[in-house]
Amino acid sequence: MKVIVDFCITPLGVETSLTPYIVECQLILIDMGLSHQLHAYGTNIEGEWEVVMEAVKRCHVRLHEMGAPRLSSQLKIGTRSDREQTKTIADKVEHVRAHLAKQAP
Amino acid sequence: MKVIVDFCITPLGVETSLTPYIVECQLILIDMGLSHQLHAYGTNIEGEWEVVMEAVKRCHVRLHEMGAPRLSSQLKIGTRSDREQTKTIADKVEHVRAHLAKQAP
Amino acid sequence: MKVIVDFCITPLGVETSLTPYIVECQLILIDMGLSHQLHAYGTNIEGEWEVVMEAVKRCHVRLHEMGAPRLSSQLKIGTRSDREQTKTIADKVEHVRAHLAKQAP
Amino acid sequence: MKVIVDFCITPLGVETSLTPYIVECQLILIDMGLSHQLHAYGTNIEGEWEVVMEAVKRCHVRLHEMGAPRLSSQLKIGTRSDREQTKTIADKVEHVRAHLAKQAP
Secondary structure, three states, X not given: OEEEEEEEEEEEOOXXXXXXXXXXXXXXXXXXXXXXXEEOOEEEEEEEHHHHHHXXXXXXXXXXXXXXXXXXXXXXXXXXXXXOOOOOHHHHHHHHHHHHHHHOO | OEEEEEEEEEEEXXXXXXXXXXXXXXXXXXXXXXXXXXXXXXXXXXXXXXXXXXHHHHHHHHHHHOOOOEEEEEEEEEEEOOOOOOOOHHHHHHHHHHHHHHHOO | OXXXXXXXEEEEOOOOOOHHHHHHHHHHHHHOOOEEEEEOOEEEEEEEHHHHHHXXXXXXXXXXXXXXXXXEEEEEEEEEOOOOOOOOHHHHHHHHHHHHHHHOO | OEEEEXXXXXXXXXXXXXXXXXXXXXXXXXXXXXXXXXXXXXXXXXXXXXXXXXHHHXXXXXXXXXXXXXXXXXEEEEEEXXXXXXXXXXHHHHHHHHHXXXXXX
């Protein structure tokens, strides 16, 4: 089952800057060869359910190893059965933009 | 790794009442013997990472089988490494209530 | 416009225990007379859009005053136009439980 | 109070394609002159608390007018008091990318 996920992980009980933790998660996604796109409040990830969920788990394990005593993640998970999840992350954004271009003044 | 999760699944492209879908997910949680607590905008679930995530996946698979062409889930995932996740769902609520009782007029 | 909301606020850059912050938000909800229900990963709140959103804002302002340098909230917002949002937080949970009782073994 | 928000609105009880609804929300953001960035699972928005929340409300009102009987939104809200929220949506992504560039092989 293919999924498109939006993933945002929040370490608690650490200093205010979260950059080192976010960078570490990006490296895990790169290392696993997962298609992903960082935005200002999380990261879109696409792939097979098990692989994407394994990535999320590795991020939790890794951030605890880095010293975060407590983690809270927010995940949105999209699946569909009506047709292949053929639209990629980029396609989805492009699709809305194309429709928007017809209507925006 | 123990997790406390908040899970809310939304079927798209179906009728307005979501009750049959929510009931089905509750049955999956009961069947898997997972400790859980329904609230008005989702369900708290606690257990081992793999078991809880397997439950979430089974809900997606089952709701697609029931005819939902498209699903979007929201998941919050809490883990900690500073001490055993000994506090249960009920403990967490009780803990806040006890502190609140001391302060509320 | 009536809303049912699920609200979870996370202070960043503070110690690991979030209890004092959660208690403070509960006091704000009580003070504003908003119907609400705490669960293990957030709080359900119901009321008029403006009042509920004002409560959320007051929580952000108050937690910054308490010393949290950075806050991240998760909010789910439910509205409907097909009928009055007559179902309360308690009704919604009861409704699923009643259906579940018929089907659970 | 400045906020960075991630906003994802889900109409229930409508057909499977959500594009017309997403487009409509983008038009509201453009019309209000709010800085925003669409991604594959929501939209980042930045601005003053009241203005951003007014935009979210207008999206709910407009989508009900378009015929959606029921709506469920997910919102993440980030605020900070330690320094001006000077980092824009673009800055935040760029900041992580710059750190990543130093570490990725």
